[in-house]
Amino acid sequence: DAKTTQPNSMESNEEEPVHLPCNHSTISGTDYIHWYRQLPSQGPEYVIHGLTSNVNNRMASLAIAEDRKSSTLILHRATLRDAAVYYCILRDANSGNTPLVFGKGTRLSVIA
Amino acid sequence: KAGVTQTPRYLIKTRGQQVTLSCSPISGHRSVSWYQQTPGQGLQFLFEYFSETQRNKGNFPGRFSGRQFSNSRSEMNVSTLELGDSALYLCASSLGRGRLVTEAFFGQGTRLTVV
Numbered sequence: 001d002a003k004t005t006q007p008n009s010m011e012s013n014e015e016e017p018v019h020l021p022c023n024h025s026t027i028s029g030t031d032y033i034h035w036y037r038q039l040p041s042q043g044p045e046y047v048i049h050g051l052t053s054n055v056n057n058r059m060a061s062l063a064i065a066e067d068r069k070s071s072t073l074i075l076h077r078a079t080l081r082d083a084a085v086y087y088c089i090l091r092d093a094n095s096g097n098t099p100l101v102f103g104k105g106t107r108l109s110v111i112a
Numbered sequence: 113k114a115g116v117t118q119t120p121r122y123l124i125k126t127r128g129q130q131v132t133l134s135c136s137p138i139s140g141h142r143s144v145s146w147y148q149q150t151p152g153q154g155l156q157f158l159f160e161y162f163s164e165t166q167r168n169k170g171n172f173p174g175r176f177s178g179r180q181f182s183n184s185r186s187e188m189n190v191s192t193l194e195l196g197d198s199a200l201y202l203c204a205s206s207l208g209r210g211r212l213v214t215e216a217f218f219g220q221g222t223r224l225t226v227v
Contacts, residue, residue: 044155
């Protein structure tokens with residue numbers, strides 16, 4: 001699996017936008033970019049995924065660079081509930097149900 | 113609909129014992145994966161079951177095993193427990209094993225402490 005690189009930690013003020021970066025310079029053409037987050041004392045939860053185009057859902061937006069070597073998860077208005085570890089994961093669409101390979105992720109702190 | 117249910121939530125075992133953890137996936141989901149989470153190693157994949165067959169396996173010793181029943185419920189077993197097996201064990205269910213599986217749903221995990 002291609003590897004991803006994320007900052008260890010980030011901090012945001014409540015109700016401000018948050019941009020969580022992820023580098024994946026060795027991404028292949030069939031790798032989808034997935035984001036999961038893990039709130040304290042809970043299992044990970046799916047946030048969003050994309051291939052080439054930017055994606056939006058009720059939780060977040062995913063901005064993918066034109067060369068696909070990096071992406072950014074955007075939380076439009078951070079709330080205290082968004083404090084979690086965010087994982088950027090690549091999954092090869094040609095490999096069936098490949099396991100999720102979690103890195104260290106980015107620990108997001110939200111300040112009231 | 114009900115989420116992924118893992119039982120028990122907490123467990124304390126003694127070194128050398130064995131333990132069985134249970135996972136009930138979301139209704140209709142046929143793929144169940146298990147992960148181990150520790151502070152030092154993070155989240156690591158153990159194995160995946162689909163239609164009662166193990167489809168993928170992570171890099172764990174043979175003491176770690178699992179199975180899946182015809183109703184998609186899954187169990188994992190750890191024999192001859194070691195102190196290092198203390199961890200949060202997470203189960204995730206997915207709808208299937210198609211060419212692209214979009215989303216995995218995780219349970220809250222079973223916290224295993226080995227003393």
